Structures are given as C-alpha cells and as structure tokens.
Amino acid sequence: MPVFVRRLSEVGSADKPAAGGKAAGLGELARAGLPVPPGYVVLAEAFGQMMAAVDPSGSVPRSVAAMAAEDVPGIARAAAGVRERITACPLPAEVAAQVTAAYESLCAGRPDVPVAVRSSATMEDSAAASFAGLQDTYLAVRGAAAVLDAVRRCWASLYNDESVAYRRRMGLPEQGLAMGVVIQRMVRPRAAGVMFTRSPVTGDRSVVAIEGTWGLGSALVGGEVTPDRFTISKVTGEITGRNVGAKLRLHSFGPNEPGISSSAMPAALRGRPCLTDDEARALASLGRRVEEHYDQPQDIEWALLGDDPACPPMHGDPADRIRLLQSRPETVWAARERPPVATPKPRASDHVLAWLEKPL
DSSP states (O other), rough: OOOEEEEEEGGGGGGGGHHHHHHHHHHHHHHHTOOOOOOEEEEEHHHHHHHHHOOOTTTHHHHHHSSTOOHHHHHHHHHHHHHHHHHHHHHHHOHHHHHHHHHHHHTTTTOOEEEEEEEEETOSOSSSSOOOOTTTTEEEEHHHHHHHHHHHHHHGHHHHHHHHHHEEEEEOOTTOOEEEEEEEEOOOOOEEEEEEEEETOOOTEEEEEEEEEOOOHHHTTTTOEEEEEEETTTTOOOOOEEEEEOOOOEEEEEEEEEEEEEEEEEHHHHHHHSSOOHHHHHHHHHHHHHHHTSSOOOEEEEEEEETTTSSSOOOOOOOGGGGEEEEEEHHHHHHHHHHHHHOOOSSSHHHHHHHTTTTO
16 A cells, blocks of 8 residues: 655655655654654645546646736636635545544544644745745644544645745746645644744844744734744853743633634733743754754744743753744845855946857
8 A cells, every 4th residue: 555644753854755845844853853743744645646636637737837927816716726626525545544543643542632734845945935824734633534624725725825826926836746744743832933043134143033922833923923032142042132022812722622712812921021041042052953953044933831821931951841843944044145146247248248158
C-alpha cells in the first residue's frame, strides 16, 4: 500500500517536495533535537490522489497558470470553483484510513484529543517567497471525521484567492504544485508568539526580536492584539528593549469544545508582560540554536507551556516549557541583501554594448 502519512520526525529539509515547507521545517527541527509538538504529515502524494479524482484531465493548473495577475475578479471566480470541487469530494479511501490511524495514534487511547491541522504547501517557507497566512490552519480540531474534513479544507486553501493571486504575481509555476498537511497535537500555552533572529526593523543580526501575547498566538497572527515586544542581545543575553502592548483579546480552547474561542482579555492581564525576563532570554537562546542549525536568520513561531494566564508562571527551567511551532527563513532583509542582477553602468547604452560583447 502506498504511504500517504509519515511522522513529522521522519521528514526533514530534503523532503520539502514530498511534505511541503512547513512539515519539512518542523521535521528538521524535531530531528535536530529541538522541542516540537508530536505530529504527522499527510504527504503531497495524498493531495495528488485527491486532485486526480477532482480534476482527472489536469485542466486546473493550466487554467490557473493562464490567468493574468491583475485579473482579481477572474481569479476569485476560478479559485472558488476549484475550492468547491475539492471540498465536495470525499478523501480517497486509503488516504482516509491512514489519516485516521495517525490521528488515533496522537490520541493515545484518549477520546477526541485536540489537534492542529495546518497547510504545508510545497512552495512555501523559502527565502524567495513568503506564503504566511495565505493558506488555512485549523486549531483544536477534535474527532477523526473533523480531522479528515480539515485536511480536505487545507488542500482547498491552496486555491484561496490570495494564494493564487500571489503565485501569479510572483510568476510561480502551477504544474507540480502540491500540498502536504501537518496534523499536530495541540498545546495549551500560557503565552505564544513569534520571534525573529534579526531585527525586523533594522536588520540587525546581533539581536533576537520577540513578540508575544497571553494564550494562543492566533490572536497575534490575526492582528487582534498589540503584542509585548522584547529585544535581546545575542552577545550578552541582555534585554535591550521591552514594550508592553495593549493585549485586548485572548484566544483559547476548552477541554471539550472544538475550535478556538476569542474573548476579552482579563483586565488584570492587559498591562502585564506575558513573559518574564528569564523566559524571554530562554526564547532568544533557543532562537539562536535554530538560526545556527539553518545557518541563516529565521522567523519562528513559539509557545510557552504553563499555568493559566491569570496564574503566576510555572516553576522550573523556562527552556523546558518552550515548544516550536514553525521556523522559516526570514525573507524581508534577506531579499534586500541579495546582489543585484546587473551592475549599474554610467549610461544606458553601456548595458547594450556589454550584452553584445558576450560570447555566443
């Protein structure tokens, strides 16, 4: 029987064509001994099986590739049609059986353990292009049937309007495009957020910049909070910048309820930093390890396990309570540092002469 699902710890950076960028990155972190919640990846081959049923003639990639980037209404109509076809089609039987078995393994005998179901497209998480937020993630999914439906919706999100428009603007190929899907056990963090192993404002590589909020990081990613911000020196470990944000919304999930709830942040927490100094330094230290592993600056999603946000921090080493949820190359400053395609010349005609002087 073909293998459509693998453990995250069995994939790495070289498996990006088979698992997608997010899954390959998470597997690489796990294999390097870094703290990643356990999970599985539904391989891109399963997406291929689905598309063979949805689009046996292979017309979808050709029609999408022919669309003009500026034709926003046309992209919206075409993308909606593809999404509807995918979500209306049942998963191939062998794929459904393997996904169900993987979910039951994560449950470890307990009923309906909550998981995160996350898109992992094969072209994402590169230094050249950023697809962050363009494809779907579903949090606190419970039950095998709901997991199968979330996998199908993640596949469909490869044809979200914004994702298709971005690919057309970037001139990326549609042929061979595929998606893996990550299924990971949910963590219930006291705080969560992102960190950059260089300053996102100045590009300074001597610091780690951390943004965080109480509860799940989806409130920060969705722009519902102004996060707390910390800047930590990589050289000394000193916290050189600290700003407490207006954290007005709290994202959380209940023990027996599907999905995420958004509620008003308790007044006592709005002005309190979500991290202690020791926790911020532990995050920065782990960020440095991730950057050293990849040998380039990283954009990292993190969660800090602990008590309920209204309670004091847990005792013990903060490093033992950090979980990494994603790491991808930093793209903004990396793009600015790439050498120009051609060296500027004093006169426009000099570029023509230089081209004519090239050997045939």
